[in-house]
Structures are given as structure tokens and as C-alpha cells.
Amino acid sequence: MSLFEIIETPIAVESVMNKVVHPNCGAINLFVGTVRELTKGKKTLHLEYAAYKEMAEKQLARIGEEISERCPEAIVAITHRIGRLEISDIAVVIAVATPHRADSYEYSRYAIERIKEIVPIWKKEHWETGEAWIGDQKEITAYPTGKPECANGGE
């Protein structure tokens, strides 16, 4: 059972959560990212996610390591789905277990922000009017610093 997975089938939320259950932890924070229909007034019909799978799983594991450096007791599991997803389908599930709740919220957020920076996964939006690979979530520029931040396992 891997804590960090890229899969092509629907994500079972509870199975991701179950990976992080631990007697030392009093909190599990679950983040569930779903496909949104409207972005800035534009209607999405469906999405397609693609990944550099082997590297993406390594980068997800790296996010887990980054969290461990900051919070050694934390247990993290992340599953991201790729392929065609419909509106409201689950694209990503992040489970963070920590002894106390504040850390579980904090590192859940940390994980999703890092996914959007350093994990080689791309989404293609299909609208009524056309389709496009999305460059980055803010749709401004991909790597504001010119590259993903180095804490990410780059060199």
C-alpha cells in the first residue's frame, strides 16, 4: 500500500484516510479536491488530467517528507486521479494525521499548495467553446521565480 499514488480510477476517500490512522494521532484532516464547473464564468464540460506518473508519485512523496521535516509526527497520504473527470468528480484526496488538530489543517493546506507547484500533473479544460491545457492555477505564469522552488527536490 503506497501513501502517494497516481491512479486512473475513482478515488475512495475512506481508503486514503485509512492509510494515516495512527494511535498517536488525534486528528485527521481530509482535503478533497473536485472538478469545478465554473471558473471565471467559463463553463467546464469535463477535465482531463495527465501526469508524468513516476515522477509525480516521487514528488508527492517529497511533499510528505517536507511535512515530516516540519512536523515529524505527521502521517500523510495523497492520491491524485488522472484521465477524464466529470464535474464534481474527485481529482485529489489528501489525508494528514497529526497528534493535534491545528497541524492537520496547516499541513493539509501545505500539501495542496505544493501539489500545484512541484508535482508534474496537468489538466486540460474542455469547454463548450474549445479546449486547452492549463498552465498554472493562477493562469498568470507557471513558475514565478523561473523554476519550482528548490525545497521541492530540485537541485
Place this chain on the structure above:
Amino acid sequence: MITIKLFAAMAEEAGLENIQIPYQEGLTTEGVKQWLTETYPTLAARVPAAMVAVNQTFVSTERMLMDEDEVAFIPPVSGG
């Protein structure tokens, strides 16, 4: 051989995801970028915007390659 991997819009524009080129002594990531740009002019604008990963690790500066290395061009990501 060096394997070049393309993704998302870059793969679509080039019309393929994996390219193999012969390894030559002294080949670097910059050399691969240059080869890619010359061979697929439609990628010229996208190559500079992509990060390079060698054997699934980001490299931020020019890197010497070895035979059998995998060089991936990582355009801006949009997972999550």
C-alpha cells in the same frame, strides 16, 4: 540513447510524448533543448518555459547527460 519526454501542450504540439535520440559524449540538457527546438520549431516558445527533469529530478542548471538518461520537459503544472 537519451529518452526525451514531453507532456500536455508540448506533447500535443510535437505530436508525440517520447522521443529517443542517440547519446553522444558531452551531451548536456542545453544540447537537448537546442535539438528539440530545432527539430520541433512549434515548441520553440514552450521549451524555455518548461522545467527540465533528468531521471525524474528537477535540474535548474545545465547538466551533463549519460547514456540512457531520461530528460523530461515539465511545462507549468496544474494538478490539484
